[in-house]
Amino acid sequence: MLQLRGISKSFHDGESDLQVLRDVDLSMAAGSSIALLGASGSGKSTLLQIAAGLETPDQGEVKVLGHPLRSLGERRLALLRRQHLGFVFQQFNLLPGLKVIDNVLFQRRLNRLPDDDDWTAELYAVLELEPLLDRPVEVLSGGQQQRVAIARALAHRPELVFADEPTGNLHDTLSLQIMELLARLVDESGCSLLLVTHSRRMAAFARRRLLLEAGALHAQD
Ligand SMILES: Nc1ncnc2c1ncn2[C@@H]1O[C@H](COP(=O)(O)OP(=O)(O)OP(=O)(O)O)[C@@H](O)[C@H]1O
């Protein structure tokens, strides 16, 4: 489903050189889930973005659903992301100028799925989105935007979900409901989940926990 091999990534600003990832390997089978832990600035978001083809590594290979991303080309990469990947961004990245419902259904519509089915109904219920659907995303609170971002990432039933601190702004009860929803998606539809979280409680929902430290991944339990 997802394979990272020998991934390295550095950032250079001005004089300084920062190596964020050093020769990282990671493999995920269908129906698996990983919680990625690590200090602020350790490179968790960078790793997720590389795995999702949103950022290119300096070295190493990323394969998603058997496709090496480097040789895919922009168009096929965009199509692969649109059809098979879901991404909950740490900063949400909602589409301004669109209502909540149009944000949530954006990828579904590109994939020519119907606006409504049991899955969208369940997402709206669990994420408590019904009252927000017709509002512009600009006026939402942080927690509301986060719920929209989660619905948007899951609405097209992706096979591989990347979620960067998806419950960081939400209260405990709702966070648990969202983690249960994600865990069920993994169990029932064979979706794979790579989740960044600072919360031990959220991390407990994943089958494996990995710590990113000094650019390398370590098993954590
Ligand atoms: N585009 C960029 N240009 C320069 N430096 C960057 C860029 N993206 C990330 N970095 C740096 O790489 C390091 C890792 O950033 P990253 O966002 O991956 O950390 P993180 O583990 O997700 O942190 P947090 O828990 O705070 O979200 C940081 O020091 C950050 O400043």
Ligand SMILES: [Mg+2]
């Ligand atoms: Mg981050």
